[in-house]
Amino acid sequence: MSESISPFHDTDVLIVGAGIIGLAHAAEAVARGLSVRIIDRDARAVGASIRNFGHCCVTAQSGELLELATVAREGWLRHSKLAGFSSLASGGLAVARNSQEVAVLEELCASRGADQVQLITAAAAHDQLGGLGDAAIMAGALLRDDIRVDPREAVAKLANWLARSPQVTFSWQTSYFGTDDDGAQRSTVRTSRGSFRASRVIVCVGHDLDYVHPELAESFAVNRCALQMALVRPPASLRITPAVLTGTSMLRYPAFAETAAAAELKQELAAKSPELLAIDANLMLTQRPDGTLIIGDSHHTESTVDPFLSEDTQDTLLRAAAQLLGTGDLQVLQRWQGVYASSPHQNFLIKDVQANVSAVSVTSGIGMTISFGLARKTFDQLENAPVLSKIS
Ligand SMILES: Cc1cc2nc3c(=O)[nH]c(=O)nc-3n(C[C@H](O)[C@H](O)[C@H](O)COP(=O)(O)OP(=O)(O)OC[C@H]3O[C@@H](n4cnc5c(N)ncnc54)[C@H](O)[C@@H]3O)c2cc1C
Numbered sequence: 001m002s003e004s005i006s007p008f009h010d011t012d013v014l015i016v017g018a019g020i021i022g023l024a025h026a027a028e029a030v031a032r033g034l035s036v037r038i039i040d041r042d043a044r045a046v047g048a049s050i051r052n053f054g055h056c057c058v059t060a061q062s063g064e065l066l067e068l069a070t071v072a073r074e075g076w077l078r079h080s081k082l083a084g085f086s087s088l089a090s091g092g093l094a095v096a097r098n099s100q101e102v103a104v105l106e107e108l109c110a111s112r113g114a115d116q117v118q119l120i121t122a123a124a125a126h127d128q129l130g131g132l133g134d135a136a137i138m139a140g141a142l143l144r145d146d147i148r149v150d151p152r153e154a155v156a157k158l159a160n161w162l163a164r165s166p167q168v169t170f171s172w173q174t175s176y177f178g179t180d181d182d183g184a185q186r187s188t189v190r191t192s193r194g195s196f197r198a199s200r201v202i203v204c205v206g207h208d209l210d211y212v213h214p215e216l217a218e219s220f221a222v223n224r225c226a227l228q229m230a231l232v233r234p235p236a237s238l239r240i241t242p243a244v245l246t247g248t249s250m251l252r253y254p255a256f257a258e259t260a261a262a263a264e265l266k267q268e269l270a271a272k273s274p275e276l277l278a279i280d281a282n283l284m285l286t287q288r289p290d291g292t293l294i295i296g297d298s299h300h301t302e303s304t305v306d307p308f309l310s311e312d313t314q315d316t317l318l319r320a321a322a323q324l325l326g327t328g329d330l331q332v333l334q335r336w337q338g339v340y341a342s343s344p345h346q347n348f349l350i351k352d353v354q355a356n357v358s359a360v361s362v363t364s365g366i367g368m369t370i371s372f373g374l375a376r377k378t379f380d381q382l383e384n385a386p387v388l389s390k391i392s
């Protein structure tokens with residue numbers, strides 16, 4: 001294959017990775033009038049961005065993450081209209097099945113206000129669960145700002161919508177090898193299909209950051225977090241509009257975890273549900289437009305992920321989900337493993353790795369939640385740095 005570079009290939013921005021983080025950055029670049037090439041080693045996105053719950057978990061974030069999630073929420077709603085994928089601004093539902101969980105929800109309601117975190121009765125929580133639900137449910141909270149998309153539909157349609165823009169070119173099945181700085185405010189990007197030039201390269205390869213920029217991944221101890229998931233057949237005509245969160249979610253998401261009551265909740269779950277803590281579960285579910293339920297998840301962090309799924313882990317999650325729904329055994333339609341980047345030091349990285357090259361990775365499992373907000377932050381930083389010059 002010729003290594004010659006056609007000027008035709010020059011773009012203002014070249015984005016590596018067509019998961020939600022790469023696509024959100026592409027959408028932001030287009031909105032700023034820039035031309036973009038997006039390259040991905042696969043023929044379509046099949047990474048973390050299509051393997052998740054499709055839950056934009058806005059309300060349970062805090063600090064800067066809440067700010068990014070709030071911007072991302074608007075981005076999801078806007079792009080859902082533009083790209084023609086469904087989105088549900090129907091909020092989240094956190095169910096409380098012990099007094100500690102009730103206390104966490106009450107504390108969050110007191111600090112955020114009842115318009116953002118609305119406490120509801122057990123009966124109202126059962127209504128939200130389509131009339132089903134664990135008999136142990138004591139109360140619940142509606143999380144106003146959470147939204148949901150179907151990840152498989154949303155990511156594919158967002159890519160298709162971007163591909164229709166005259167400012168955007170996709171190069172699928174094209175692997176990124178690295179970038180050479182060739183001066184003159186542009187860089188040459190080496191790929192499995194020849195070279196491309198761009199004035200700014202943004203590397204959004206998720207958990208594969210260590211493959212392309214190992215020194216950056218090492219400096220923030222970025223590892224792979226593997227999660228087991230399942231798609232199950234819903235109990236007859238069940239409709240659940242919000243994303244459903246449970247006590248284990250309250251240990252994970254910052255706005256819950258920062259409450260004083262969360263420490264007692266951890267002790268309670270350690271005593272009563274040790275099997276969930278042993279797999280570092282975040283017991284959650286969301287319903288897809290066809291009615292099927294996405295059930296998850298477990299967490300296991302290491303540098304190279306073991307390819308073998310544990311049936312014990314799957315059983316634990318499915319039993320817990322059946323209990324949450326107050327149903328008998330759930331019929332599994334699909335099982336899969338998802339992987340995301342995880343760092344003990346940072347929730348996300350936006351880092352310059354060489355001249356004209358930034359790496360962006362969400363290292364805390366909330367890439368759907370903050371996607372469009374993070375993209376805006378990246379471009380704001382680039383524009384303030386004056387490193388982003390227009391080619392075309
Ligand atoms: C099971 C699971 C559940 C989750 N649930 C939620 C949730 O409900 N809400 C939420 O906010 N977040 C959730 N997350 C986290 C979220 O999915 C991720 O943070 C987000 O999808 C990361 O997006 P990404 O674009 O960085 O990575 P990815 O979607 O993995 O995309 C990276 C892309 O880079 C490409 N690539 C990699 N290397 C190269 C290379 N050398 N050359 C070319 N292309 C390359 C890959 O092919 C891939 O398409 C979940 C994650 C998992 C795994």
